[in-house]
Amino acid sequence: MVRDRFAPSPTGDVHIGSLRTALYNYLFAKKNSGTFLLRLEDTDRTRLKEGAVDTLLDALYETGVIPDEGLVLADGEISQKGDKGPYIQSERLPIYQEYIQKLIDSGDAYYCFCTKERLDEVRQKQKENGETPRYDGHCRNLSREEAEKRIEAGEPYVVRLKLPEGKDISFDDAVRGHVTINTSDLDDQVLIKADGFPTYHFAVVVDDHLMDVSHVIRGEEWLPSTPKHVYLYDLFGWKQPTYVHLPNILNKDHKKLSKRQGDVSVADFIKKGYLPEALINYLALLGWSPKDDQEIFSLEELVNAFDLERLNNSGAVFDPEKLNWFNAHYIKALGNEEMKAQMKPFLSQAEISLTEEELDKLVPIVRERIEYFSQVPEIVEEMRVSDFTPEGEEVKEILTAPQTPILRKALIEKFSALDSFEPSDIQGVFKEIQKEHKKDKIRGKMLYMPARIMLTGVMHGPDLGAILSFIGKDEALRRLERAEAFTGTD
Numbered sequence: 001m002v003r004d005r006f007a008p009s010p011t012g013d014v015h016i017g018s019l020r021t022a023l024y025n026y027l028f029a030k031k032n033s034g035t036f037l038l039r040l041e042d043t044d045r046t047r048l049k050e051g052a053v054d055t056l057l058d059a060l061y062e063t064g065v066i067p068d069e070g071l072v073l074a075d076g077e078i079s080q081k082g083d084k085g086p087y088i089q090s091e092r093l094p095i096y097q098e099y100i101q102k103l104i105d106s107g108d109a110y111y112c113f114c115t116k117e118r119l120d121e122v123r124q125k126q127k128e129n130g131e132t133p134r135y136d137g138h139c140r141n142l143s144r145e146e147a148e149k150r151i152e153a154g155e156p157y158v159v160r161l162k163l164p165e166g167k168d169i170s171f172d173d174a175v176r177g178h179v180t181i182n183t184s185d186l187d188d189q190v191l192i193k194a195d196g197f198p199t200y201h202f203a204v205v206v207d208d209h210l211m212d213v214s215h216v217i218r219g220e221e222w223l224p225s226t227p228k229h230v231y232l233y234d235l236f237g238w239k240q241p242t243y244v245h246l247p248n249i250l251n252k253d254h255k256k257l258s259k260r261q262g263d264v265s266v267a268d269f270i271k272k273g274y275l276p277e278a279l280i281n282y283l284a285l286l287g288w289s290p291k292d293d294q295e296i297f298s299l300e301e302l303v304n305a306f307d308l309e310r311l312n313n314s315g316a317v318f319d320p321e322k323l324n325w326f327n328a329h330y331i332k333a334l335g336n337e338e339m340k341a342q343m344k345p346f347l348s349q350a351e352i353s354l355t356e357e358e359l360d361k362l363v364p365i366v367r368e369r370i371e372y373f374s375q376v377p378e379i380v381e382e383m384r385v386s387d388f389t390p391e392g393e394e395v396k397e398i399l400t401a402p403q404t405p406i407l408r409k410a411l412i413e414k415f416s417a418l419d420s421f422e423p424s425d426i427q428g429v430f431k432e433i434q435k436e437h438k439k440d441k442i443r444g445k446m447l448y449m450p451a452r453i454m455l456t457g458v459m460h461g462p463d464l465g466a467i468l469s470f471i472g473k474d475e476a477l478r479r480l481e482r483a484e485a486f487t488g489t490d
């Protein structure tokens, strides 16, 4: 029975790398009719951020990566589901206490009273001698009696793992293959901190075991810690989970993707108007590749196609343009009502208020043009600029061509006569003019180009009929009148 988990710390925004980890766990669990758990790893009390749990659940629920067990949303409220809880580590302290006691009793963990000052000093000296800084084992051989006396006297302490010296620890990773690390390269890891909370390394092992986790799918930054985890499984006589360490997401210069390079959090992308389907589709392919070259996948299709064998074993480069390509694809497929619903918050943010009719007219223009929805206000503003001065050699050439003033008059005359000003009516006008002005050579480029320049100031843009219908007949006529200043006379 597959049981896997996403186990984030509530430290703030959800990085897209975290969403990818959650997604792969979700896909793997669903593919195998298993269970996907969400556990909160909040034992580092110094890094907690208020609101982080809400942000986390929002990111998962918005993108459809919904946990079956553990921390869930029920009727919009955060709650815990399942019989292996609590699923919040800070609510599990007595459990960690019970298990650390076993290790202390068996001599596999020990109390350590070293102060921060002493540890800093040791590290400093090791650095000066060119050694890798690590705990020097000062308290490793304190007798239990002495340790207990010092605890009773109120001395602060931590509990450390007593790693055997010079021992190879090996495990198999689904992505990295067989990994071996010698304990001489590892520290006597702190398992319980001075505040009584477990460290991540201890809590993760106890919880993964007690929650029956079969597969640990997580970021590769945890690979170097895994031998410590594996050693703890062995000490307790527990069965190891299958480890799957996912390669990092990199930016273009192949460094780990971080906030300094721009948007990295799920909320950033949602705020900018990326669709959850597009984010999920793109992230799925950022570290995993399907059997064929299919690129567009729904979440359901991903579940069917996903496997651990096709995970990449080197870092995946995050390409914002490719993400834009996916997003534009999903935007093109949206229905009119969905388009309007997506556009509205961005328009009101920019204080642009439009009638339903105007919104309807905006939809086809936007659908073809944007890569994400926060680009919408700009498009509207662009279309609304009416005091433009056409610029550039070619533009001027077209405006002063002999056909242009004739076209201008014809457009004014025909637009004025229209009762309805839909894109199709406007198209009709252009067709008529072309037919009626064969002798004036108003056709092809010398029809649409001068019209577009007179009406928008530039040579290229969205469908002219759609723009004109959006700005309305009066505004179109006003612009044509005004264009007299730029065109030659007939």
Ligand code: GLU
Pocket: 006, 007, 008, 009, 041, 200, 204, 217, 218, 219, 222
């Ligand atoms: N709390 C760890 C993190 O935030 C979880 C790592 C793991 O999955 O074991 O990355």
